[in-house]
Amino acid sequence: MDVLIIGLLLGGIYALMAMGLQLQYGVARIMNLANGEILVAAALSTFWFYTALHVSPFLALLAIVPAAFGLNWAIYRYLMLPLVRRARSQGHLEVDSILATFGLSFISVGVLLAVFGGHYLNYSYLAVPFRIFGENYGLNRVAAFLGASAICAGLYVWLVRTRPGLTLRAIAVNPQAAGLVGIDVVKVSAFGFALGGAVTATGGALLSMFLTFDASIGVIFTLKALVIVILGGVSDVRGAIAASFILGLTETLVATFVDPGLTIAAAYVLFLAILLLRPQGLFGRRPA
Amino acid sequence: MKKRGLLTVATLACAASLILSGAGNAQQVMKIGAVAPKTGPLGGGAAVTHWPNVQLWVQQVNARGGLKLKSGQVKIEIIEYDDQTSPGETIKAVERLATQDKADFILQPYSTGLNLAAAPTYAKYDYPQVATTAISDQIPALAQRYPGLFFVLGDTTSYARSVADILKKMRDEGKLGTKVAMVNVADAFGIELANAARPIFKERGFELVYDRSYPLGTQDLAPVVKAAKAANPDAFVAWSYPIDTFILTEQAKIEGLNVKAFYVAVASAFPAFAEKFGKSAEGILGAGGINHDAAETQAYVKAHREITGKAPDNWASIVTYAGFQILEQAIEAVGTKDRKAVTEYIRNNAFNTAMGPIKFEKQNNEKFWTVGQWQNGVFYGVASTGRPGAKPIVAKPSW
Numbered sequence: 001m002d003v004l005i006i007g008l009l010l011g012g013i014y015a016l017m018a019m020g021l022q023l024q025y026g027v028a029r030i031m032n033l034a035n036g037e038i039l040v041a042a043a044l045s046t047f048w049f050y051t052a053l054h055v056s057p058f059l060a061l062l063a064i065v066p067a068a069f070g071l072n073w074a075i076y077r078y079l080m081l082p083l084v085r086r087a088r089s090q091g092h093l094e095v096d097s098i099l100a101t102f103g104l105s106f107i108s109v110g111v112l113l114a115v116f117g118g119h120y121l122n123y124s125y126l127a128v129p130f131r132i133f134g135e136n137y138g139l140n141r142v143a144a145f146l147g148a149s150a151i152c153a154g155l156y157v158w159l160v161r162t163r164p165g166l167t168l169r170a171i172a173v174n175p176q177a178a179g180l181v182g183i184d185v186v187k188v189s190a191f192g193f194a195l196g197g198a199v200t201a202t203g204g205a206l207l208s209m210f211l212t213f214d215a216s217i218g219v220i221f222t223l224k225a226l227v228i229v230i231l232g233g234v235s236d237v238r239g240a241i242a243a244s245f246i247l248g249l250t251e252t253l254v255a256t257f258v259d260p261g262l263t264i265a266a267a268y269v270l271f272l273a274i275l276l277l278r279p280q281g282l283f284g285r286r287p288a
Numbered sequence: 289m290k291k292r293g294l295l296t297v298a299t300l301a302c303a304a305s306l307i308l309s310g311a312g313n314a315q316q317v318m319k320i321g322a323v324a325p326k327t328g329p330l331g332g333g334a335a336v337t338h339w340p341n342v343q344l345w346v347q348q349v350n351a352r353g354g355l356k357l358k359s360g361q362v363k364i365e366i367i368e369y370d371d372q373t374s375p376g377e378t379i380k381a382v383e384r385l386a387t388q389d390k391a392d393f394i395l396q397p398y399s400t401g402l403n404l405a406a407a408p409t410y411a412k413y414d415y416p417q418v419a420t421t422a423i424s425d426q427i428p429a430l431a432q433r434y435p436g437l438f439f440v441l442g443d444t445t446s447y448a449r450s451v452a453d454i455l456k457k458m459r460d461e462g463k464l465g466t467k468v469a470m471v472n473v474a475d476a477f478g479i480e481l482a483n484a485a486r487p488i489f490k491e492r493g494f495e496l497v498y499d500r501s502y503p504l505g506t507q508d509l510a511p512v513v514k515a516a517k518a519a520n521p522d523a524f525v526a527w528s529y530p531i532d533t534f535i536l537t538e539q540a541k542i543e544g545l546n547v548k549a550f551y552v553a554v555a556s557a558f559p560a561f562a563e564k565f566g567k568s569a570e571g572i573l574g575a576g577g578i579n580h581d582a583a584e585t586q587a588y589v590k591a592h593r594e595i596t597g598k599a600p601d602n603w604a605s606i607v608t609y610a611g612f613q614i615l616e617q618a619i620e621a622v623g624t625k626d627r628k629a630v631t632e633y634i635r636n637n638a639f640n641t642a643m644g645p646i647k648f649e650k651q652n653n654e655k656f657w658t659v660g661q662w663q664n665g666v667f668y669g670v671a672s673t674g675r676p677g678a679k680p681i682v683a684k685p686s687w
Contacts, residue, residue: 003511009508009510010508013507013508109327113327117335118326118327118332118339119332119335120332120333120335120530120531120555122560122564123564124564124566127542128542129543136542136543136544137510137542138510138539138542141508141510211507211531211535212332212530212534212535214331214332214335215327216326216327216328217329217332251508252508255502255511255512256515259500259501260471260500260501260502260503260509260511261474261500263502263503264503
């Protein structure tokens with residue numbers, strides 16, 4: 001039982017890392033390699049809010065999420081849109097955006113370094129035991145899990161039940177056709193990209209309660225998110241959510257019953273197996 | 289005509305004096321290179337242990353007028369490079385400092401891996417390299433291969449042996465049982481220490497009830513701490529890196545893993561550790577330690593706080609600074625920029641540093657701190673291989 005719960009908690013952490021990237025790629029078709037830096041920027045800002053202003057991480061979200069939304073909207077509008085406009089094909093845009101965001105990630109690391117310094121930054125928040133079925137879990141990890149669940153549920157309902165969600169999905173399925181039926185593709189893509197950035201920033205703020213960050217650690221989160229997004233299928237947010245929990249459970253089961261040294265190996269075996277058996281990912285559609 | 293001649297002479301004199309003074313200016317700086325991570329996996333560690341000491345040392349030397357050479361005092365001009373924690377970049381930066389920047393000396397790089405990676409390049413250009421953040425069991429062989437490479441931080445086995453000795457002493461005093469849970473990060477550092485520790489623990493009569501590694505960069509160590517707790521150990525030893533040190537400690541507290549001796553290797557000596565864990569840090573053991581009672585150490589900590597605005601860590605910070613002091617004292621004693629002579633001087637002479645006297649035996653400093661412990665908010669050295677001032681060890685209270 002405790003293994004399942006630890007696995008679910010870890011899955012929640014992974015979902016926080018991956019959902020934003022999935023949204024950005026799924027809707028705006030930008031494989032944002034600077035995603036990890038957004039997460040780190042949010043985590044370090046939360047650290048600053050907590051230590052300098054004594055503002056709880058949850059309250060800090062009120063400032064960080066809109067800021068991240070605006071920043072990512074601007075990144076799309078001013079940095080990515082020229083690439084989108086000049087791209088001759090989907091593949092062309094992907095290569096361009098990967099190169100551009102790769103460069104952006106270096107710039108972001110430099111900025112973070114200048115603003116926050118290169119130190120390890122962390123703090124202690126809700127680091128108290130929380131009992132579920134007689135076993136102890138970190139309350140901060142449980143809180144992050146609840147946050148992840150809320151975002152998952154909210155996103156899912158919004159995407160499936162509402163009209164703006166529908167337009168977002170329409171673009172994810174086929175940007176050309178979406179344009180033909182009167183959807184402002186640029187505007188909705190920018191919104192999707194910004195929303196993805198805001199979700200990533202929420203993840204960073206929640207993760208900062210128990211993980212240690214420094215200015216240049218973002219690439220670790222980008223890589224993990226990339227694996228999860230590909231595992232889940234790049235065009236469906238449900239895929240990223242499912243993949244996060246599968247990964248979390250697998251790693252925890254392996255760590256408990258086999259050897260903690262093999263968790264990363266197990267994750268990549270799973271990754272390979274999915275790529276071999278279902279190259280489009282768990283929830284991906286086969287290219288027509 | 290005559291007038292014109294005079295003018296020419298005056299112009300020439302002017303030009304000559306300009307050239308001379310230019311040459312004089314060039315002589316008045318000592319170009320010193322610094323290469324270490326500002327970004328990458330070790331950027332966080334270097335930001336605590338390495339870079340503030342570069343700032344401190346350069347500022348102090350320049351404030352007193354510079355390095356005293358036979359030709360007069362010269363100020364230090366520092367040239368910094370970020371190697372991004374990549375050995376290839378460290379080597380490139382050292383090459384660049386040697387050939388393009390024409391650095392007179394280069395401060396040592398940061399970490400075991402980057403020091404060893406750069407050692408051939410330092411040797412190629414005859415730069416002395418006083419490695420202060422490298423621990424290795426290969427010191428004699430490395431020292432023989434690179435005559436300008438010096439080790440200050442010690443050898444791997446001593447760190448493992450000190451931990452085992454502390455546990456044995458606690459057991460002999462009746463404070464501890466025989467069951468030890470040991471974990472390590474699965475990279476060169478953790479594996480080497482765990483391999484060194486295993487036979488030593490056995491020899492001292494300890495039983496390893498849990499012995500596992502976990503991959504570098506693991507974000508959740510709950511399964512590891514749970515399993516370690518289930519083995520019901522008397523002591524917990526982790527050969528861990530900074531980020532996992534923080535995760536393991538928080539998880540052990542949440543899990544209620546109460547042991548009489550709790551050791552987490554790297555970053556337990558960082559000020560950030562005490563800031564994060566507050567009173568819970570009490571009694572926690574970690575690699576390093578310094579003698580807070582020594583006057584030279586107190587002066588160093590005070591200057592570090594004043595000039596960099598931050599406290600030094602309680603392990604390799606002061607060792608790094610001592611490495612710079614050794615270079616400084618050797619350059620002044622030789623009195624020129626002759627790198628071979630400076631290396632020779634370091635090899636054969638004793639130095640007074642912030643961590644006390646240092647004299648190299650076959651390029652190795654044999655007296656270093658191995659274990660420290662948080663006691664009343666201060667990380668004291670509790671075990672060393674011959675440094676005075678060790679505090680008695682206390683059993684760890686419950687979380």
